[in-house]
Amino acid sequence: MTFDPASVLPAELLTRIRSRAVEVDARNVFPEADLADLREVGYLGALVPVDRGGLGLSLADVSLLQQRLAEAAPATALAVNMHLVWTGVAKVLQDRGIDDLRFVQEEAAVGEVFAFGISEAGNDLVLFGSDTQAAPQADGSYAFTGTKIFTSLGPVWTRLGLHGLDTTSPDAPQMVYAFIERDDRVITRDDWDTLGMRGTQSRTTELHGAVAPAARVVRRVAPGPNPDPIVFGIFSVFEVLLASVYTGIARRALDLAVATAQRRTSKKTGKAYSQDPDIRWRIAEMALAYDALPPQLAALCRDIDERADHGARWFSLLSGIKHRATAMAKRVVDEAMLVAGGSSYFAANELSRLYRDVLAGAFHPSDPESAHATVASAWLGPLDA
Structure with missing residues (x-):
């Protein structure tokens, strides 16, 4: 069904x-x-x-x-x-x-409410490395010290899933994935003042020896590219759900553009803008770009759900769909602004907010550079040493 x-x-x-x-x-x-x-x-x-x-x-x-x-x-x-x-x-x-x-x-x-404490300033290794110190304790717990950025749900989360680097255990270095709760060793800065996506309140989180009990330390894996299921799980779900959000933004912008074109009337011709060949071409371009994403998302999500085996291609497929969705959404919102005309430039217009919100897509992993490098490696092989 x-x-x-x-x-x-x-x-x-x-x-x-x-x-x-x-x-x-x-x-x-x-x-x-x-x-x-x-x-x-x-x-x-x-x-x-x-x-x-x-x-x-x-x-x-x-x-x-x-x-x-x-x-x-x-x-x-x-x-x-x-x-x-x-x-x-x-x-x-x-x-x-x-x-x-x-x-x-x-x-x-x-x-x-579970928040996502992975991003760190200047850490382009993302899942493959961390500047946060994960210090092992005698009882099997870990104390985390470091700073996480873009921690969405900043004011309301009750659990924080995070990673850090253990550099002191006999098998070090090891990436440690764990979950902590709020206490006085966790400081959430009130520093989220951005161009768009303001409601996410993705504030900076300071960790001052925040302890994850042994039962909440869920994975220890070697740094760098790793086939461990937790790495695949985070990357796959993060990328497809992120792409889903931006695909939804594009759909709303397209719907607003269509409604505007049908409502506005040209003084020159006396006809609705929906009858103007240039406007029709522009909306068709938006629809052509948007229409490709929902079926791609459905197929890739189904492959994750059904445990399909894409082997080494998984990461290029996942970073690719995130890149296509965010780039597509920005193009569609840009075009919608032009269809709507000068009124869309006013802050009260919904398109004005969508225009600011959609810009955030470029900053989520995988960024355009990382996505292209991943896809190039999948098709051409790695760069020569």
Whole structure:
């Protein structure tokens, strides 16, 4: 049976969420009311199995939901994306017979909010290295010291999934993946004042010996490219759900452009702009670009859900879809602004906000340089030493 995203995110809920987006952006605050509504419909447990309290949806289903949510409020969708990444990683691991993140599923299902503490300033290794110190303790726990940036859900998270580098154990160096809770060893700076995506409140997080108990230390892997399932799980879910958000932004911009073209009338011809050949060509270009992404996302999500084997091509496929989605979304919003005309330049116009929000796509991993390098290596082989 085909999944209907409206069964989880009905139109009346999206109308409420969209109505708040303007104020959230203008006040530069976290959309608390949106999170409450999403928690009420079980959204935090969307990827959690039914027998663990969740909705039991597939990654392909949640990709559709994130597209739909992003049409209403991109910042809300991008913020909750980071929680969904961890529940998605738990699902990827469980599907492959690894149940190390069962606690993530069970706690998400009862309303705990998981944030994503991976990004670090200047660390282009991303998953393959860390400037955060992970110090092993005698009881098997780890103390993390360092600074994480772009920590979405900054004011509201209750659990932080993060990584750090253990340089002192006998088998060091080792990348350590673990989960911590808030306490006085964690400082969330109030420093999120950005051009767009303001509602994500992706604040800087300082770790001053923040301790992950031994039971919440879920992986120790060698630095660098690594076939460990947690690396694949994070990268795969992060990239497809990120692409889903930006694909949703593009769809909203396209719909707004179509509505504007049908509503506006040319003084010169007396006809609706939807009858103008230049406007029709521009909207057709937008639709041609947008139409390619939803089926690509559906296919790649299905491959992750069904454990398809793309071998060494996985990382080029995943970085590629993120790159295509964010680049496509920016082109579509640019074109929508031109179709709408000068009114779209005013801050009160929804397209003005979408224009600022969509710019964030270039800064998420994989960035354009990394995506091209990954794809080039997949097709041409690695660079000569």
